[in-house]
Amino acid sequence: MHSFEDEWQESEPANVQPTPRTNYSARVYHASTSRGNRGHNNETNWRSRGDASGGDHQRNRDTRRGQAGWEGNKKIINVVSNNVGRIIGKGGSKIRDLQFESQAKIKIGDSSGAETAITLIGTDEAISKVEDMIKELLEDRRGPVKETLNNSDNTSEFFKQNDSGVQVIDWDKLNAFYDEQQQSRWQNLPPIIKNFYKEDPTVTNMTPAEVTRWRLANNDIQVKRTFDDKPDLSPIPNPVVTFEQAFKQYPEILDEIYKQGFQNPSPIQSQAWPVLLKGEDLIGIAQTGTGKTLAFLLPALIHIEGQTIPKDKRKGPTVLIMAPTRELAIQIDREVSKYTYKAIRSVCLYGGGDRREQIKALSKGVDIVIATPGRLNDLVVTGYLNVINFSYIVLDEADRMLDMGFEPQIKKSLYDVRPDRQTVMTSATWPPGVRRLAQSYMKDPIQVNVGSLDLAAVHTVTQKIMFVEEDDKEAALIEFLINMDENDKVIIFCGKKATATHITTELCLKGIECQSLHGDRDQIDREEALAEMVDGTVNILVATDVASRGIDIKNLTHVINLDFPRHIEEYVHRVGRTGRAGKTGIALSFISRNDWGHARELIKILEEANQEIPDELELMAKRFEAMKLRRDQEGGGGRGRGGRGGRGRRDRW
The missing domain is CATH 3.30.1370.10 (K Homology domain, type 1)
Known part of the structure; x- marks a missing residue:
């Protein structure tokens, strides 16, 4: 499982008992470490400290x-x-x-x-x-009292005596009773309208051969039913190739698209819009920076407005978008705010934000909830938000949410969601965990793969490798930054918060303006750091992997991997911060002997993107594989990734 070291830590609300004296609600901040001794640290082993x-x-x-x-x-x-x-x-x-x-x-x-x-x-x-x-x-953090299954206090019927004569819970009866009550609640809800699609005649008349050629020419799109393709299911719709083919019936949506200056739909949008407008569940698997957000957002706006009950008469929000990190949630919220359609309102819920203000915004009425799993679970459990009213649910960057260990919060938050909802899931990869999540929450989904399911970096980025000793990385970085063009824009990825703090301090001491983004910074400071990078106040951002997904910084020219990531998937997502929206970029990775365990995986990524593969990288991979083979033959375990095996022993890399 992905380490929590560099992620914002969101937890369930503390179980605080109310007292007679105080009954106030609080904004609760979670800090992974003390804030003492901030700033420049004179310890020489700063790179090894992770806390x-x-x-x-x-x-x-x-x-x-x-x-x-x-x-x-x-x-x-x-x-x-x-x-x-x-x-x-x-x-x-x-x-x-x-x-x-x-x-x-x-x-x-x-x-x-x-x-x-x-x-x-x-x-x-x-x-x-x-x-x-x-x-x-x-203040007492508990929300409004939740509705109970029934008003009866007679629960004796849910107990039975076991073979030893001890009274125990009769789980079969209790579960059957719960299912009956849930069915009753769902039956009383208004029906969901999901199909808003009127296929353009040009799209209808596309022959199967034309569709195949178009999909092949657009990053080899693969479209299929994820699970069993039942005979009674509707056929998978053809892709649209213009905005007008998708939204001719919704001129206000078209006007909003034109305002953004887009020329043509991206491949994921072309195939996803017909699927979602038809009301089908969708799994969109594509690299970062391919337009997945707009792919699920515009159908969501149409879904909200198209329901039978007017927005102001509904008992809660209609659309839920879950995102793994605060930055991604905030970015999605900004995307929503760009599109003015039928006075639709949204709220962004995330840990570290003002909980009281978020609750106040919910109480005033919103149509779209964008939330991180921790804060969503908090407000659902405490009764401020009832998920039974959601009819369009998006799990954005699902693989990342699972990597961060959010599966329990997702399941707990969505326990009461109505079964006839429309569900969208986006992911950059298709691991078993994401497949399991899809089976749990989706009904006959259509899967759209843009490109191969094999892990791959975006092809608009030139990937470069620099071999340096661990102690020489800082000097090599500073030399690069001093010589960079004044219009260059750079993200420097570090493996630890301590490293990011040290590098930021050293750059500032040398008069190099920069900002930092990592888990030890307060939320307001993180937002300011990202805002200054976006508006060009600074051109250098020092970050941990909290910035590797979902962050969209315009005109980012370089990504520097000061420390190679622990997982090769994070390398792909780091690289994907540049070379977006058809532009080109450069990714420079500092590789030391400690990274030899990643060499073979990195070679595969470079080969897929037709990048130059240094001979030294090939040699590192062969040495690592030879070391592992030798250990297997000797029956030893050890830690091959860092080049150490057993106590007091170091393998020659």
Whole structure:
């Protein structure tokens, strides 16, 4: 399973018991490490540390400047001692946030009793602000009470005596009762209208040979029913080749497309739009940067407007789009905002964002929910969001969500979703986990593969390899950045947050402007980093793999793999940040002897994209394979990937 080291960690809401004194809801921030000792670290083994905190020097300077204003009035409030930990936060992270945002000082008293006295120091305005923030933080996180299956308290019928005479739950009866109640709930829901497609005569008249030639010429598109192709299922629709063929019946949609300046549909869009407009479930497998977002978004807008009950009379949102990372969720939300259609509104739900504001937006009424699995699960479990009303569901970057371990949250959140919904799944790869997810949530899906199912990098990127020793990587990177063109735009991928922090600090000390994006940075800082990269304020972004998928930075010219990723799939997605929308790009990977375990996989990627394969890379691959063969013959295990085998032993690479 993918390591969580470089991903934002979203968790289920804490099971906090309400107290008589405070009944306020809180924004809860999850920090994977303490924020102490940020900035430049003088330890020489910075590259080996995987849990060092990030470096936001400006924020700490601002906090210290604010301390000068802490002299002033005092106010003491009492808080239940069990809740003090929520004010302090992990490693003191929350109390620092509270002091920074309010410019008030917080002193925690003795917490050994039932209540703890907390002293607030500062101006009247600062004290009032921090008091409100603490009240909000300690508010009961539970949402509205969920509806129960029935109003009866008689549950004795769901128990039975086992062979030993002990009373146990009769799971067969309980499950049957639950299924009956769910069927009753679903039957009371309004029917879903899913078919909005009127095929253009030109598309209808395409012969099978013409369709085959078109699919072959457009990245060898493969289209099929994923599972059994039942005889009563409708035939797979032909692709559309113009926007007008897909949306002639929806001129407002066409107008919005024209505003964006697109010339022709991308291959995935050409084949996906007829499938989705017909109301079929779809699995879209394509590389990053191929237009998958628009492929599922425009049919979603038509689906929302086309239902029998008006939007303002529905009991909840209509469309749910799940994304693996906050950045991708925010980017999808921005895509939605570009298309003004029938006053459709959306909300973006993600951990690290203001939970209270997100709940407020939901309560005002929205049509589209874009969410990361952790925050979605939070709001579903606490009753603020009922998934039974969703009739169009998208699992975007499904392989990434599984890699990050979100399958339990997905299943828990979608437990009540109605079975007659329309479901879309996008993925860059087709591993067994994604297939399992498709079997669980989709009905007779049509699978559209753009290109081979084999792992492949985009062909508009030139992939270059540089062989360097581990200790020489930093100098090689700085030399490249000093000599880069002023119009170049670069993402530097690091394997660890500590590495990203160190590189960012070193570049700043050398006067090289840059931004950083990794899991130790606050959400507001991450958004600012991405915004400055997008608008051109800075041209260098130092990042971990949180930026390897879904991030779309216009005119990105270079991707630099300072550290080779742990999984070859991440290499493909990193490379896919450049060479997008028909433009070209360069990917430069620093390879050291520690990366020899990836050499053979990398060669396959380079061969598929017709890239130059260095002789040294071939030699690395052969040496690694010979080492593994020797170990197998000796009956040893060891750690071949890093070149070490057994205790006190190093294989010659």
